Amino acid sequence: MQAAVLRGTQNGYDLVLKQSASLDQILADLRSLLENLNVDPTAMETPKVSLDVLTEDRILTADEKSQIEQLVGNYPRFEIHKIAANVMTIDDAIQLRERENVHLLSKVIRNGQEVAMQGDVLFLGTIHEGGKLRTTGNIFCMGDVSGILQAGYPDDESKLIMGNLVTAQQVRIAEQFDIIEPDQVADSSQTIAYVNDLHVLSYGKLSALKKINPKLYNRIGGI
Amino acid sequence: MGKAIVITSGKGGVGKTTTSANIGTALALMGKRVCLMDLDIGLRNLDVVLGLDNRIIYDIVDVAEGRAKLPQALVKDKRFDDKLYLLPAAQNTDKTALQPDQVKEIVDELKPEYDYVLIDCPAGIEQGFMNAVAGADAAIVVTTPEISAVRDADRVVGLLEQHPLTEAPRLLINRIRLNMMQDGSMMDIDEITHHLGIELLGIIVDDDAVISTSNQGEPIVMQTENQASQGYRNVARRLEGQTVPLMKLEPQEEDGFWHKVSSWFHRG
Structure with missing residues (x-):
């Protein structure tokens, strides 16, 4: 199973990083994925691709985020729009609750x-x-x-x-x-x-x- | 084991020292062993009010810094035969000469020996206040029926709530002027008590004799007939756990007498 999956949506492309995979595996899969796309001749004509990186139920640390950003940055055709997860830390949740209640x-x-x-x-x-x-x-x-x-x-x-x-x-x-x-x-x-x-x-x-x-x-x- | 009570107010000049001296004396008259601690370092005058200023050899800073043992520094009031002692403040330094834990240590050393340790707090809410509160189990907040004194008392109650003592602070309203309170130009007792939201321990009427007696180094509670004296005695009895109804505020006797005389003419 691929640890990094590219998905087309109405609004553009989602790059899903599987939560069950290790970060090393994700980075490896992501590299080969981007490498494949980079050599695809038909894709050359499309404008710059903006990616929404979805990490499922995993929260990336600042360090991990920068690793992914760096990797994607090696391929000028792609750029990261945002990195999002389905979950948030308890601290963030408390802050959110404090703000909303x-x-x-x-x-x-x-x-x-x-x-x-x-x-x-x-x-x-x-x-x-x-x-x-x-x-x-x-x-x-x-x-x-x-x-x-x-x-x-x-x-x-x-x-x-x-x-x-x-x-x-x-x-x-x-x-x-x-x-x-x-x-x-x-x-x-x-x-x-x-x-x-x-x-x-x-x-x-x-x-x-x-x-x-x-x-x-x-x-x-x-x- | 005795109880340490800090007498504080925030504002200066509301009668903390007079109150400390009188409550202490009243408790001694009831047969309790009392030690008065003056923490107004640099501006001591509890000793003057008690008429003990000429007997000071060592002071609290000497004790804290190990130059004297605690019993050496205690000044005995001979009028009350072994019941009333004073630990005087130093006069040649300032409030920063003591640290809260040093004060607490001294208070803890005094508590087993005495029924009450009364701590006379300096005005203000800085280091001197922190020192005074450090060793206390309970607090008496003194105020007068003036807006500035009540505001400062409010501030002090807030600070005491932030660092809670074993017992909640209680309120003593000093310098009540009956005529002004009756014509509504002074805050009344209920208003002040309700505003501050703490239990009322007692009320003391304003009386010229309070000043004249302290000038002679003899607390007002020694005079049994005086209204202010009765107020302080009632406070002492309440501290002892007795239920004493709040003093009825009536105009002083002379007024009553002339009022009666004039009413004879009006009756006509």
């Missing part, structure tokens, strides 16, 4: 404390004056906030902060920030803070979410 957080963030989160946060605790909650995603806030909220850290202006912001000290989204003055925002738990088209932090109501951020609205089942 809504995290529940219920704690007291006191003066001088800063809690950094990944992804969307549903906050049920209390932020005291001088405390700070920051995340890369959205913040949905049900607790009392007397401190600082930051969503979309460090630079994602598409994120939102929802909840009652009337007692907060500051609201920050990505690099935009706003100091909450008395009577600046409504005393309502349905307030949304967002960055508008002019890159200015502004406030709206929950009922206007569809207008403010159609992408999020659609994702959470708006249509």
Whole structure:
């Protein structure tokens, strides 16, 4: 059985590296495969072939990847578009989960404390004056906030902060920030803070979410 | 085995030293053996408040660096016959002269000998604070009904939660001015306690006598009738595990008397 198989698809060519074969065998088979294709006279006329390298259930190390890239690089007719696997490391999976999930957080963030989160946060605790909650995603806030909220850290202006912001000290989204003055925002738990088209932090109501951020609205089942 | 309690606040000038001296004295009056540790190195004054400043021979830095044995450095308060001792701070160096593990070692050496080791923490949250907290089993967070003191107390509670002691920190609200609290121009006790979210250990009213007695080197708890003194005694009893209801905050007697007199005329 060949350890390296070339497959034509609608989008071009997949180069499948069998997971059951050893890397040495793959490299050997790949070399003979490319060698055969290289001498095939009919193939000479086709333009440069872009390969999607699929490694099945194997994750290649950076070193192994560079070996394959180097080998393919010897044949100027071929280039590697991407190297992909069906699996991911646990670390990557955790990061993905962190990014995609809504995290529940219920704690007291006191003066001088800063809690950094990944992804969307549903906050049920209390932020005291001088405390700070920051995340890369959205913040949905049900607790009392007397401190600082930051969503979309460090630079994602598409994120939102929802909840009652009337007692907060500051609201920050990505690099935009706003100091909450008395009577600046409504005393309502349905307030949304967002960055508008002019890159200015502004406030709206929950009922206007569809207008403010159609992408999020659609994702959470708006249509 | 005794218990080591750190008395801290974050902000300066809220009454940590006065509180340490008075709680220590109150516990000694109840018959407990107490050792007060002053960790405000470079700015010591627990000895002054207790009226023991002229008896210091060695200090805590001498003990930590091996120049003196611990019993040599302890200053005995003769008024309480073998009940109250002070381990004074050094005056000629600064807070970096001690390391947390040295303090812990000293506290651990004191604990078997005493019922309570009270650690007077310096203001701030730097090395001095870390030193003071290192050996403690419990903490008393002192605050006054001022926004700045409450903010700093909040910060300190946060730090104590990050490095948890055996017991959760408890709150002592000092310098309460009844008239200001009644007319709403000062934060009230419930508001502060609720905000900080820790158990209330006691409240102490503001009283001129607290200052005048410490100037004489005699803690206020020695005067039985005084309201502030009663506050400290109640705190000491609560530390001993007794259930003592929170002191009723009433205007002072003179006010009450004149109020009564004026009410006779109003009755007309």
